[in-house]
Amino acid sequence: MSASLSTGTVQRVALLFTAADRELVTTLLIQDCGNSLPDWETADPVRLERIRFAVLKLSGGDLNAFQRALDLAKTDWRDALMAAGFGEDPQAHKTWWPGDPKVPGAS
Numbered sequence: 389m390s391a392s393l394s395t396g397t398v399q400r401v402a403l404l405f406t407a408a409d410r411e412l413v414t415t416l417l418i419q420d421c422g423n424s425l426p427d428w429e430t431a432d433p434v435r436l437e438r439i440r441f442a443v444l445k446l447s448g449g450d451l452n453a454f455q456r457a458l459d460l461a462k463t464d465w466r467d468a469l470m471a472a473g474f475g476e477d478p479q480a481h482k483t484w485w486p487g488d489p490k491v492p493g494a495s
Contacts, residue, residue: 393417394433396482397440403486404449413454417443420458425465439465441481442472449486 393401393414405413421443422436423429443461446468447454461468469475474484 392433393440394437396437397433397444400441400444400484400486404444404447405451409451412451416454416458421461425461428465438474438478438481439468441484442468442474444486445472445474445484 397417398414401410401413401417417440421440422433423431425439428436428439439461442465443454443457446457446460457468457471460471466475472481474481
């Protein structure tokens with residue numbers, strides 16, 4: 389169903405990754421961290437933000453860490469949510485911005 393990223397996801401990708409890496413990160417988020425995840429087959433880009441933000445947060449802007457976080461989400465997306473601190477509060481991901489010292493847990 390979803391072949392795109394939400395505006396919030398695009399903004400966070402831009403903050404974390406260099407221009408040279410953004411296309412790869414975007415492609416992998418769409419292909420491997422979206423409707424291919426169990427229980428998320430019909431989710432739209434906004435509903436997928438929680439998982440995608442978790443992967444992005446865990447990556448810290450590093451492609452190797454991004455791949456590890458993506459692999460974790462593909463194995464069990466709930467583990468990625470917990471590792472990123474988004475597991476207990478379904479709204480926690482909405483306040484996370486990479487590099488924002490005013491946001492707890494920003495990387």
